[in-house]
Each structure stands twice: as C-alpha cells, then as structure tokens.
Amino acid sequence: MLIKLTGGRIYDPAHNIDGRVMDIYVRDGRIVERPGDAETIDQEYDLRGKVVMAGAIDMHTHIGGGKVNIARLMLPEDHRASPAVHTDACRAGCGHAAPSTLTTGYRYAEMGYTAGFEPALSPVNARQSHLEMCDTPIIDKGGYAMIGSDDYFLRMLAAKQDQNAINDYVAWILHASQAIGIKVVNPGGINAFKFNQRALNLDEENIHYKVTPREVLQSLTRAVYELGIAHPLHVHGNNLGVPGNVETTLKTMGAVEGYPVHLTHIQFHSYGTEGDRKFSSGAAAVAEALNKHKNVSADVGQILFGQTVTASGDNMRQYANSGHGSPRKSVLMDIECDSGCGVVPFKYKDQNFVNALQWAIGLEIFLLTEDPWRIFLTTDHPNGAPFTSYPHLIRLLMDKGFRNDMFAKLNLDAQSMSTLTSIDREYSLYEIAIMTRAGAAKLVGLHDRGHLGIGAGADITVYTDNADREAMFAKPDYVFKDGQLVVRNGEVVKVTWGSTHTVKPEFDRGIEKDLKKYFDTYHTMNMENFKVSAAELEDDGRGHVIVQECKGRREKTA
Amino acid sequence: MTQSTNFPAGSIEAVAFPCEGLLSDDLLISRDADGNLSLQNSSCSKAAAFFERPRVASSPKIAGQPADLSSAIAKITELFGKSRHPLISGLATDVYGMRAVMNLAETAGATIDHMNSKSSMKNLLVMQNSGWYVTTLSEVKNRVDLLVVIGTDVVSYFPRFFERVIWNKEAMFTENTDAREVVYLGGRDINTEPGTSPSGRKPDVLPCDPDRIPEVLAALRAIISGKPFTATEVAGVATADLEKLAERLKAAKYSVIAWTGSALDFPHAELSIQTITGIVEHLNKTTRSAGLPLSGNDGDVTAYNVSTWISGYPFRSSYRRGYPDYDPYHYETSSLLKEGEVDVLIWINSFNPERLPPASKTPTVVIGHPAMQFEQPPEVFIPIAVPGLEASGAQFRSDSSVTLPLKKLRATELPTLGDVLSAIEAALKAA
Numbered sequence: 007m008l009i010k011l012t013g014g015r016i017y018d019p020a021h022n023i024d025g026r027v028m029d030i031y032v033r034d035g036r037i038v039e040r041p042g043d044a045e046t047i048d049q050e051y052d053l054r055g056k057v058v059m060a061g062a063i064d065m066h067t068h069i070g071g072g073k074v075n076i077a078r079l080m081l082p083e084d085h086r087a088s089p090a091v092h093t094d095a096c097r098a099g100c101g102h103a104a105p106s107t108l109t110t111g112y113r114y115a116e117m118g119y120t121a122g123f124e125p126a127l128s129p130v131n132a133r134q135s136h137l138e139m140c141d142t143p144i145i146d147k148g149g150y151a152m153i154g155s156d157d158y159f160l161r162m163l164a165a166k167q168d169q170n171a172i173n174d175y176v177a178w179i180l181h182a183s184q185a186i187g188i189k190v191v192n193p194g195g196i197n198a199f200k201f202n203q204r205a206l207n208l209d210e211e212n213i214h215y216k217v218t219p220r221e222v223l224q225s226l227t228r229a230v231y232e233l234g235i236a237h238p239l240h241v242h243g244n245n246l247g248v249p250g251n252v253e254t255t256l257k258t259m260g261a262v263e264g265y266p267v268h269l270t271h272i273q274f275h276s277y278g279t280e281g282d283r284k285f286s287s288g289a290a291a292v293a294e295a296l297n298k299h300k301n302v303s304a305d306v307g308q309i310l311f312g313q314t315v316t317a318s319g320d321n322m323r324q325y326a327n328s329g330h331g332s333p334r335k336s337v338l339m340d341i342e343c344d345s346g347c348g349v350v351p352f353k354y355k356d357q358n359f360v361n362a363l364q365w366a367i368g369l370e371i372f373l374l375t376e377d378p379w380r381i382f383l384t385t386d387h388p389n390g391a392p393f394t395s396y397p398h399l400i401r402l403l404m405d406k407g408f409r410n411d412m413f414a415k416l417n418l419d420a421q422s423m424s425t426l427t428s429i430d431r432e433y434s435l436y437e438i439a440i441m442t443r444a445g446a447a448k449l450v451g452l453h454d455r456g457h458l459g460i461g462a463g464a465d466i467t468v469y470t471d472n473a474d475r476e477a478m479f480a481k482p483d484y485v486f487k488d489g490q491l492v493v494r495n496g497e498v499v500k501v502t503w504g505s506t507h508t509v510k511p512e513f514d515r516g517i518e519k520d521l522k523k524y525f526d527t528y529h530t531m532n533m534e535n536f537k538v539s540a541a542e543l544e545d546d547g548r549g550h551v552i553v554q555e556c557k558g559r560r561e562k563t564a
Numbered sequence: 565m566t567q568s569t570n571f572p573a574g575s576i577e578a579v580a581f582p583c584e585g586l587l588s589d590d591l592l593i594s595r596d597a598d599g600n601l602s603l604q605n606s607s608c609s610k611a612a613a614f615f616e617r618p619r620v621a622s623s624p625k626i627a628g629q630p631a632d633l634s635s636a637i638a639k640i641t642e643l644f645g646k647s648r649h650p651l652i653s654g655l656a657t658d659v660y661g662m663r664a665v666m667n668l669a670e671t672a673g674a675t676i677d678h679m680n681s682k683s684s685m686k687n688l689l690v691m692q693n694s695g696w697y698v699t700t701l702s703e704v705k706n707r708v709d710l711l712v713v714i715g716t717d718v719v720s721y722f723p724r725f726f727e728r729v730i731w732n733k734e735a736m737f738t739e740n741t742d743a744r745e746v747v748y749l750g751g752r753d754i755n756t757e758p759g760t761s762p763s764g765r766k767p768d769v770l771p772c773d774p775d776r777i778p779e780v781l782a783a784l785r786a787i788i789s790g791k792p793f794t795a796t797e798v799a800g801v802a803t804a805d806l807e808k809l810a811e812r813l814k815a816a817k818y819s820v821i822a823w824t825g826s827a828l829d830f831p832h833a834e835l836s837i838q839t840i841t842g843i844v845e846h847l848n849k850t851t852r853s854a855g856l857p858l859s860g861n862d863g864d865v866t867a868y869n870v871s872t873w874i875s876g877y878p879f880r881s882s883y884r885r886g887y888p889d890y891d892p893y894h895y896e897t898s899s900l901l902k903e904g905e906v907d908v909l910i911w912i913n914s915f916n917p918e919r920l921p922p923a924s925k926t927p928t929v930v931i932g933h934p935a936m937q938f939e940q941p942p943e944v945f946i947p948i949a950v951p952g953l954e955a956s957g958a959q960f961r962s963d964s965s966v967t968l969p970l971k972k973l974r975a976t977e978l979p980t981l982g983d984v985l986s987a988i989e990a991a992l993k994a995a
Contacts, residue, residue, distance in 0.1 A: 070873075072965055078872045080692055082890050085876040089887035097670050098887045100876040106888070107873045133958060133967040137659055138873045157706075157736060200707065202817070202852045214737070325697075325848070335695040340854055341965045342702040343736065349695075527734050530701040532578035532589045535968050542958065542969060546660060546982075 007048050008033050008041060009489065014053030014468060017435050018060065019444040020457030024436045030058070032464040035489040039460055053468055056483060059439045060456050061120025061465030063446035066240075066270055066305050067387040069110050069142060070124045070149070071135035073317040073347040076337050077104040077388065080349060081315060083333070095498045103314045103351070103388045111143035112498045113394055118467030118482040121146040121504070122393075123450060125189055125240060125270060126319045128152050130344040130531075132183035133538045136506065140548035144492050146455070146465075148507035150240045151183040152319050154190035154222045155197035157343040158524055164215040169228060170514075176229040177513030178521070182537040186450060186507050186554060187237035188230050189270075191319040192244055193219035196346040199322035206244055206322070208257050219244050220261045227265035233511040234559030236451025238266035238303065243275050246323045250279040252288025259299050268449065271307025271386040272296075273368035281423055285360055287367045290425070293374030296381065303449060304375070305382035308368035308399055309361065310391035315351045317389065324348020343528065354391070362420035366413065372403055373429045378440040382449065401476035403433040451554050452507060464489035503549035508540075511556045571975045573597045575604065581611045582658065582952030582970050583915035585860025585962035586701065586722050591615075599974035601953075608723050614915070615953070615973075622934035622978070628941030633979065639944050640929050641991040643908045649884055650674040651906040653897045654913045654921065654932070656862040658957035658970055661914065661981035662870035668985045671992055675882035675906065676871060677897045679919055680864040683825030685892055687857045688868065688878050689834040696841035699820060699854035700963035705729040706736040708744060710816035711759075712809070714840060715750040715777045716827035719758045722858055722962070726758040737818075745816075747809060749784075749801075750777040751827070770809070772799040775830045781839040784810060789846050813847055822856040860962035862915055869960050901926050911942075912981065914950050931984055949978045 009032040016028045031038050041047075068074050078085075081104055088102040090109045099109035114122055122142075127135045127149030139147040153159050153176070162172060176188060194217055195206040201214050208219050227239040243258050245251040255275040259267070269275065272292060280286035296302055313332075318324050321338050325348060328336035332353040339347045354361040368390070375381040383400070387393035402409045410427050433441075447456020454463050466486040472478035481496030492500050518533070525533035540551040573596050580589035592604040593615055601615045624636035631639075644650055652669055655662065655678040669676050678684065690696060704711075711730060718725045735741050746759040746767035751774055759767035772780050776799035783798040787810045796803050813819050821840050828836055840855060847853035859865055868878035875881060877890035900906045901924040911921035913932035920938065921928050927943045930936060934947035951957035952970035960967050 075869055075873050076691075076964075078876055079688070079868070079878060080695065082692060082877060085888070085890075089885075089889075091887045092670065092883075097667075098883060099874070100888050104876075106876040109876075128965075131965050131967070133969070134869070134960070137870075137958065137967065141663070141873060200703070200818070200852065328695075335693065337691060337695040338697045339965070340699045340703045342700045342963075343706055344702075528702065528706055528736055530586075530588075530705055530728060531966060531968060534578050535580065535589050539969075545956075546663060 007489070008045060010047045010050045011053050011058065011466065012050055014056045014058035016058050016458060017439040018458040019436060019440045021459055030458060030466065032486070032489045035464055037458060037460055037462045037464050051484065055471070057435065057469040057471050059467050060443045060458050060462070061467050061485065061487065062118050062442040063450065063452070063456055064114070064119055064122040064384065064387070064393060065382055065446045065450050066125045066384045067122045067393055068124060068126065068317050068389070069122050069147065070107070070138035071127055072131045073126070073319070073349050074104060075134070075138065076347070076349045077315045077317045078106065080335065080337060081351060084313060095501055103392050107138050107141040108143060111145055115144040115485055115487065115493050115498055116496050117394070117396060117480060118469070118485050119145060120465035120485070120487050121452070121455060123147065123186070124149040126150070126152045126191060127183060127185055128319065128341060128345040129179055129183040130342040130536065132185070133542065136184055136538060136543050139506065140543050143501045144487055144498070144504055146504040146507060148186040148450070149183070150187035150189035150237070151179050151185035152189045152191055152345055153179055154193045154226060155195065155345055157197065158521070160194065160197055160212065160215045160217055163217045163221055163225060169225065169232070171517070172225050173229045173232055174513040174517040176226070177233055177511045178517055181510055184506065184508050184538050184540065184543065184551065186509050187235060187240055188226060189240040189242070190222060190226055191242040192246065192322055193222035195219065195244055195322045196319060199325070199346065200340050204322070204326070208244060208254055208261060223258065223261050224263065227262040227267050231265050232560045234556035235509055235511060236554070236557065237449060238268045240268045240270055242270050242320060246274050246320055247327060249277045249285045251275050251277050252291055255292060256295050259295050259302050262301070264301055266301050269302060269304040271384065271389065272304040273307045273309065273364065273371060273390070276367055276371060283359060283419070285363065286423055287363060287370060289367045289370035290374060293371055296375050297377070303380040303382070305384040306368050306371055307384055307386035307390045309354050309364045310385060310395045310398065311354045311356045311361070311365070312391065313351070313353045314388045314391055315349060317347070317349045319345050319347055321346035321348040324350055356415055357417050359417045359419050362417040363423055365416070366420065366424035366426045369402060369409065370424065370426055370429065373431045378437040379445045379448070381441060382446060383441045397476045397479035400438060400479045401474070404438065404475045406430060406432050451509065453554060503547065505550045505552045506543055507552050507554055509556050510553050511559065571595065571599060576971060576973060579971055579973065580952060580959065580968045581608070581614065582957070582959050583614065583656065583862055584610060584722065585858060585865065586724060586728060587860065587959060587961040587966070587968050588724055588728060589968050593973060595974060601973060610723055617935060620935050622947035624947065625941065625945045627943060633946065636944050636946050637984065637987045637991060640988050641995065643927055643929065643943065644672050644988065644992055645995050647908045649906045650908045650910070651677065651897065651900055652910045652912065653677045654679045654911040654919070655867040655879065656913045656915050656919065657981050658863060658951040658959045659866055659870055659967070660957050661912070661951060662867055663874070664982040664985035665912065666871060666874040668989045670883050671989050673884045673886065675884060675895045675900065676879050677895060678864050678867045678879045679913070680862055681879050681896070684859055684864045684868060685880065686825040686828065686834045686837055687859060689892065690837045690841060694838055694841065697844050697848055697854050699856055700965045701729050701961070704820050704856060705732050707738065707818040708820045709738060710745045710747070710812055710819040712747045712749055712813070712819065712821045714781070714821065714823040714828070715774055716824050717754040717756065717758070718822065718824065718858065719755060721824050721826060721861065731762050745812065749809070750774065750780055770801050770805055772801050777828065778830070778836045778839070781836050785839050785843045785846070788813065788843055813853065814851060817852060819847065819853045820856050821853070822858055824858040858962050860960060862919065863959060865960040865962060865964050869964065898922055914948065914981065931981060934978060946984055947978055948984060949976045949980050954978065955980045
C-alpha cells in the first residue's frame with residue numbers, strides 16, 4: 007500500500023522544516039522516499055493548504071496503573087456527566103478527568119496525538135500499568151519506572167554501594183518493568199513518610215536510611231546517563247505545591263552536577279512566598295534557571311479551571327493536600343516497600359487566588375523559557391487538567407489577545423501578582439511542533455517518531471489552518487497511525503492497537519543473586535513474577551513491544 | 565489424559581494460588597506424566613484442594629445433554645440474540661477473561677456483577693464516598709507493630725495470612741517480629757490461635773456480638789478522636805479496654821487495622837468500614853497507621869479493576885443504555901433475578917466448582933470449572949480451562965497493587981473463557 011500526501015504545509019522541526027510545501031509518501035506504515043514514476047499510488051490525499059505535522063507525543067500523562075484506576079474507581083460522579091456511547095468504530099466508555107482506557111485512546115487520537123507516556127509506573131505495579139495501557143487503543147505508549155523511595159535502592163545507597171551496582175539495578179528495573187525511562191518522585195520522601203516524616207528537603211536525611219534526596223538524585227541521574235538511556239532522569243521534586251518551593255527547584259537543578267535531568271510539572275514547583283498571602287510566582291526565576299542550565303528540561307503541568315483529579319506517587323504531599331479535595335475524599339496508600347500513591351479529586355477555580363495564580367505561573371514559565379526543545383506542553387494529566395484541554399492550552403500559548411482576555415477574568419488579587427500580560431510572546435506553529443513532536447520524541451528517545459523524515463513511523467496529523475488555534479488543534483482533518491487512517495474530521499474511523507516503547511540496556515545479571523535473596527526474605531511475591539515479559543503485553547493482540555536503542559552508553563565509572 | 569510433550573512430568577516453582585486474595589506465589593507444584601498435580605511445599609488445604617482436584621472429562625452440554633462446542637455457542641448466541649437485558653455474573657476469572665467479559669457485555673448491552681460483590685461493594689462504596697488510607701501485604705510484613713483485626717479470624721478466608729505477613733522471621737523494620745502485637749476486636753468464638761506469636765504470646769481478644777461491631781468501632785473512634793465518652797461498656801466491651809487499645813494505636817509506629825467485607829455481615833457495613841478508616845485517618849495526624857481491606861477471592865479484585873479501566877465503573881454496572889451505567893443497588897444479581905429484570909444469565913465461575921449460579925427461573929448459561937455439577941442442568945454449560953491451572957493469565961491480589969502472572973501448569977483440550985466469549989460476541993455481531 008503506497009499512500010501519497012500531496013502538497014501539505016509541513017512543520018517538521020527535526021529536519022528544520024518550517025512550513026514548506028512538500029509531498030509525503032507512506033508505504034507499509036513508514037515514510038518512504040518519493041517512489042519511481044512507474045509505481046502506482048494506491049491512495050492520494052490532497053492536503054493543499056493544510057498544516058501537516060508528525061503525530062503529537064504526550065511525554066507525561068497518567069494513563070495507566072494503580073493510581074489512575076483508583077481515580078477512575080473513585081469518580082463515578084465525574085463519569086456520569088461524560089458518557090461515551092458506542093459508535094461504528096468505537097466501543098463505549100466514559101470519563102472526563104479519568105477516562106476509561108478505550109476512551110483515552112480515542113480522545114488522544116482525535117486530537118492528533120499518537121503516543122503518550124505514563125510517568126509514574128511503579129515497578130511492583132508494572133503489570134497492571136501495562137495491561138491498562140495495552141487496553142488504550144491507537145496510541146503508542148510507554149512508562150517511566152518510578153524508583154528512589156524503594157527500600158532496595160535506599161538500602162544500596164545506605165550501604166554506599168558503588169555506582170556500577172546502582173546502574174545494574176536501574177537497568178534491571180527497566181527490563182523487569184518494561185519501561186523506557188526512570189522517574190523519581192519526591193526523592194526518598196515517599197519512603198520517609200512511611201517513617202512518619204512529614205516533609206523532606208533536598209539535604210534532609212531519611213531518618214532510617216540517613217540518605218538525602220540530593221544523594222538519590224545524584225546517583226540516579228548518573229545511572230541513567232551512564233546506561234545511555236535517552237530520557238534523562240524524570241524528576242518530580244521534593245515539596246510539590248509548597249509555597250517557597252522555588253528554592254528547592256533551583257537547588258535541584260544544581261544538585262545533579264551537570265547530568266541531564268528532566269523536571270516534571272515544574273509549575274507545581276515554582277512557588278514563592280511573597281505578598282500578603284505568602285504565595286507568589288517563582289516563574290521568572292525558574293525560567294531564567296532553565297534558560298541557563300542546558301542540561302535541564304521541564305514540562306509545565308499547566309492547570310486549567312474545572313473539575314479534575316490529582317493522582318500521584320507522592321503520598322507525602324497528597325496526604326498533606328487531602329483536606330483540599332473536591333469532592334472531599336482521598337485514597338492514599340503505602341505500596342509494597344516500593345512506593346506509594348495518593349489520589350485526591352480537585353476543582354480549580356478561576357476566582358480562587360491560589361488556583362488563578364497557578365494558572366498564570368504555568369503560562370509565565372511557558373512564555374519565559376526560551377528553548378522550546380527543553381520545555382514541554384503538559385497538564386500532568388489529570389493533575390492540572392484533563393489532556394482533552396490541550397487545544398485550549400495551545401491557544402493560550404499562541405494567541406496573546408485570547409490569553410489576556412482569560413487573564414482579565416481571574417481573581418483580582420492573583421492578577422496583581424502576575425506579570426503575564428507584560429509578556430508579548432506567542433508560540434509559532436513551528437514551536438508547537440517542537441514541544442509536542444520533535445522535542446518530545448527526542449526527550450523520550452523515540453528515534454523513529456516525532457518527525458517526518460524518511461524511515462519514520464507514519465504517525466501523521468493534518469490540520470486545517472485556523473486562526474482559532476483551539477478549534478484547529480481540537481479537530482484534525484486526518485490522523486494516520488503507522489500509515490493507517492485512524493481519524494477523519496476529528497472522529498475515530500478505525501481502531502488500531504499501538505505499540506509499547508521500552509529500553510533494554512545491558513547489565514550484569516549477577517545482581518539477581520542479591521535481589522532474589524531480598525525478594526525471598528522481605529517481599530510477598532517471587533522475583534520471577536515481579537518481572538513483566540513482553541509476551542504478557544502482546545497477548546490478546548494488543549500491539550507490540552518495541553525496544554528503542556540506548557545510544558551513547560558510557561563506560562562505567564569506577 | 566496424556567499430556568503433550570510441552571508438559572512432561574516435572575516440578576514448577578513460584579506458582580501463584582489464583583483464586584485466593586493473598587495470591588501466594590511461593591508454591592512448588594509437581595506434575596506427573598498424566599498432568600496430575602500435587603502441592604509440595606504448603607499445608608494450605610485450600611490450595612491443595614484446588615491444584616490436586618482429580619481431573620474429570622468434561623464437555624459442553626445443552627440442557628444436560630452432551631453437545632459440541634459450536635452448538636453450545638450457537639445456543640448461547642440464540643439466547644443472547646433475543647435477550648432484552650442479559651446479565652453476566654459470577655465473573656470468577658482473571659484479567660484476560662475479564663477483557664472478554666467486557667467486550668461481550670459492551671456488544672450485547674449486558675449488565676455485569678460478581679459473585680462476591682456483596683462483600684466487595686462494602687469497600688468500594690467507602691472508596692467512592694470518602695476514600696481511605698490503606699497499605700499492602702509487603703508493607704505489613706516489614707512494618708506492622710500492632711495489628712488489629714475487626715470481627716474476623718482472617719484465616720477462614722486467607723489461611724496463610726499470619727504465616728506470610730505477621731509471623732515472618734525477618735522484617736526490614738521490625739527487629740523481632742515475635743514482639744508484634746495482635747488484637748482481635750469484635751466477633752464471637754473466632755479462631756484466635758493463628759494470632760499467637762511463635763514464642764506462644766497470646767493475642768488480646770475483645771469479643772462482642774458480630775452485629776454490635778458498629779457500636780464498638782464508633783466508641784473506639786470517639787475515644788481516639790478525644791470526643792466526650794461516658795459509657796462504661798459498649799456491647800460487652802469495657803470502655804477501659806477500648807481506651808487501652810486507643811492508647812496502643814496512638815503509640816504504635818505503624819499500626820494496621822484489617823477487615824474483610826464478608827465477615828462484616830450486617831446491614832450497611834460500609835458505614836462501619838468508614839468508621840475504621842476514620843480511625844486510621846485520625847491516627848495518621850500524629851503517627852502512621854493504615855487500613856488493610858482483605859478481599860480478592862475468586863478474582864473479585866481483578867474483576868472490578870478490569871471493569872473500571874475499560875468502562876469507568878466496577879461491577880454492578882451495565883451497558884444496556886449503550887454506554888456504561890453504574891448503580892450498585894440496582895444492578896445486583898439476586899435482585900435482578902428475583903424481580904425478573906433480566907431475561908438471561910451467564911454465570912462465569914472458573915475456580916471453585918461449588919459456586920453454583922443462584923437458583924432462578926431465568927434461563928441460565930454456565931461457563932466454568934470442568935468439575936461443576938448441577939442439580940438442575942443449566943440451558944448450556946461450557947467447561948473451560950482454569951486460569952492458573954490450564955491457562956496462563958494474570959490476577960490481582962487483595963491489595964490491588966500487585967498483579968501476578970498465572971501459569972499454565974498442564975495441557976487441556978478445553979477452550980479459555982476468552983475463546984468462548986469472543987466466539988459468542990463474533991456470532992452476535994454477525995447475526
């Protein structure tokens with residue numbers, strides 16, 4: 007099957023293509039060279055005047071695993087308002103803040119997204135995460151394995167094991183949990199909470215292990231770098247949501263000593279303590295630091311107003327926030343000497359001072375951070391807002407007038423604390439394509455996605471140019487997934503099953519000797535059963551496991 | 565029943581017991597050349613009964629008469645095809661089976677419920693109404709210093725609970741596990757022997773009539789919360805004893821309060837569970853404490869998790885409107901059958917042959933364990949491969965945080981639940 011996409015205006019930042027009119031050819035799911043004149047084009051799409059980008063990639067979205075399913079289970083009242091009825095192409099489902107897996111896949115595809123990455127896959131819960139993601143149709147997916155508060159790792163640090171042993175453990179975790187990256191949440195803090203510590207600053211010791219978050223961050227950023235994993239250590243820092251946490255965030259950037267690091271939902275970590283209410287924007291300082299530290303990237307975790315649900319591994323902070331829940335309920339857990347979780351429904355209100363300022367802080371970070379290759383468009387779905395609000399967020403970034411109109415509706419005290427209206431920047435289509443496609447693929451390590459070059463997977467989204475960017479990005483004309491037309495005019499027309507992206511760095515399997523002893527002594531499951539096999543994901547015909555190459559593996563440092 | 569060459573005599577390690585909520589996966593099973601299994605390393609009689617059950621030849625039956633699989637599927641398709649409101653209940657299966665259940669339910673506009681939903685629902689209602697702070701088995705194993713169990717011996721439902729997570733020899737954060745304190749609160753004449761420590765230290769027992777557990781829990785919560793409390797006893801439990809327990813809970817570093825929905829067998833037990841979680845909430849203001857809801861037998865935790873990720877709702881939900889609809893009071897198996905609201909029932913029961921479908925006048929189809937026997941033969945019976953015995957699979961544990969792989973331990977000619985339900989669904993779509 008040879009498909010020709012004719013005459014679209016192409017935005018492909020990976021190849022420095024900024025709106026050039028070009029033809030694209032697709033064969034067997036891949037973008038191919040222009041075929042010889044003798045070859046027959048099986049199908050042609052006339053894209054003259056249309057905007058063409060690679061399929062979008064959400065590099066941080068909670069779409070599968072224990073806490074996501076707890077969020078679904080907890081929110082029947084939210085689902086009731088958003089039923090998804092059975093259609094010719096799609097099965098029924100429901101949900102707005104925490105949609106069912108099927109609905110999640112359909113809605114992402116309908117917005118032109120072709121991949122999403124679960125950022126907090128707890129290794130002990132990896133099987134469930136993957137089972138859910140495998141039931142999420144059309145889009146590709148993957149997970150970042152969450153370590154750093156697990157007792158095995160903290161025992162290693164406490165015992166001053168060398169970096170090589172840490173690297174082997176990190177690699178073992180990636181294999182066992184079929185993950186593509188490593189995440190740390192409130193470094194060491196989830197563990198400290200189990201010992202009744204209520205906060206953990208960057209240089210504060212876990213009372214049991216005598217290990218600090220700084221040590222956790224240093225050993226894990228280095229492990230990820232030395233293993234050659236493309237995605238830098240994905241860090242949800244200490245003190246999420248705490249006024250004044252901008253100091254922690256700035257210190258965290260320095261703590262990693264130049265190793266690559268990704269600071270996630272940085273909006274929630276950019277708060278100062280100025281003003282009458284001791285809550286202020288730290289966006290300018292954070293953006294300035296991001297501009298300066300070339301080894302640091304971030305996604306924003308923008309909040310948008312309305313009902314949502316917060317779901318996090320950070321049960322220390324979620325416990326602290328549980329009183330603010332709306333509706334007032336929360337599920338909190340300590341999990342398997344591995345991690346924790348906290349799920350708290352939340353309703354962000356534009357007339358609430360704190361919420362309104364959070365909204366402005368997120369946008370300030372977007373607009374003050376200069377390099378679109380190092381800042382990413384997320385709402386930390388569903389924590390800041392459901393992913394279905396991305397088109398609205400894109401309009402806020404691309405349309406200053408619209409942004410200022412929205413700003414004018416906010417809580418007045420919050421308005422007086424923000425410099426947002428003084429920022430003139432509007433994101434271009436090219437910059438949107440960087441942050442949602444080329445940059446995201448590069449950051450996650452998807453070598454054949456996020457671009458439209460020869461050999462790339464044919465994940466392609468076609469939009470009608472529209473000055474109303476929200477309308478434009480909400481309803482693409484066409485979405486192709488691996489060369490198949492899956493969405494037409496913003497509606498799913500064909501359901502496919504995407505792949506799961508992983509990395510499998512080499513490591514010394516001798517580590518299993520000690521791990522087996524640890525599992526047999528302290529765990530309630532067998533080490534062999536902890537490991538998730540690719541076959542478990544592929545059974546039931548739910549797509550394939552793809553192993554992305556770990557390029558640039560470094561020599562172990564003694 | 566000779567085994568294929570893929571399943572020679574031998575032994576298999578790290579086998580999980582698939583239909584018990586603890587999902588203990590430390591079992592060593594030996595297999596002879598005929599596929600007979602024996603449990604080698606555990607005295608758990610429930611597990612032995614499951615794995616060592618003699619194999620029986622079983623085939624599909626229509627109205628009690630042997631039939632081939634395709635005729636049986638055709639008969640079910642006919643029943644479903646003319647049904648206005650089908651019910652798929654039982655749901656004792658694994659993740660892969662539940663995926664097929666959800667697909668068929670969606671296509672057929674069916675309602676779903678689980679055989680253990682009466683007890684599970686008590687917990688789910690609390691999660692949906694107030695939430696809770698809970699923990700998982702390995703955390704208990706390594707951290708608990710004070711265990712309080714409410715109205716149950718635990719071991720009637722989970723025989724290896726104390727062996728696995730309380731009296732384990734080594735723990736990361738408990739120097740001497742023998743020193744762990746166990747308190748049984750509520751219930752009468754329950755077996756508290758498993759709560760005796762390895763060195764012989766007896767647990768504390770504060771008995772009361774099972775239906776008065778709500779009062780005792782409310783009193784304990786009031787005392788812990790510092791509310792004025794003047795009664796000298798509640799349901800036969802001395803206030804002084806409750807005050808002592810409250811002090812112990814406050815002094816503990818990591819207390820765990822465990823219960824099982826089945827044992828709290830009185831109306832609106834969800835309110836008592838909410839009292840327990842309220843106690844935990846209060847304790848967490850100053851120290852660490854967590855609840856431990858014990859469930860997961862017959863795959864109920866699997867069923868509500870898979871249902872929730874696919875439809876948004878746990879069981880007691882329905883696709884009859886063309887989209888998922890949840891009503892924990894309406895979509896309940898026994899009342900739907902009693903009121904004649906459903907016109908066909910598929911009863912799915914993979915694990916325990918004794919769990920028969922509820923007696924009713926509604927035409928009933930059973931898809932289940934090959935050893936199932938019926939006094940009244942159902943319209944159709946299809947025996948299937950049992951997950952974790954004759955089919956690989958995946959199962960959720962009681963604490964919902966761990967999902968374990970299930971192994972295929974021997975060959976079978978029987979189809980999986982997924983095979984059968986997919987065939988029915990395909991036939992319905994073709995009709």
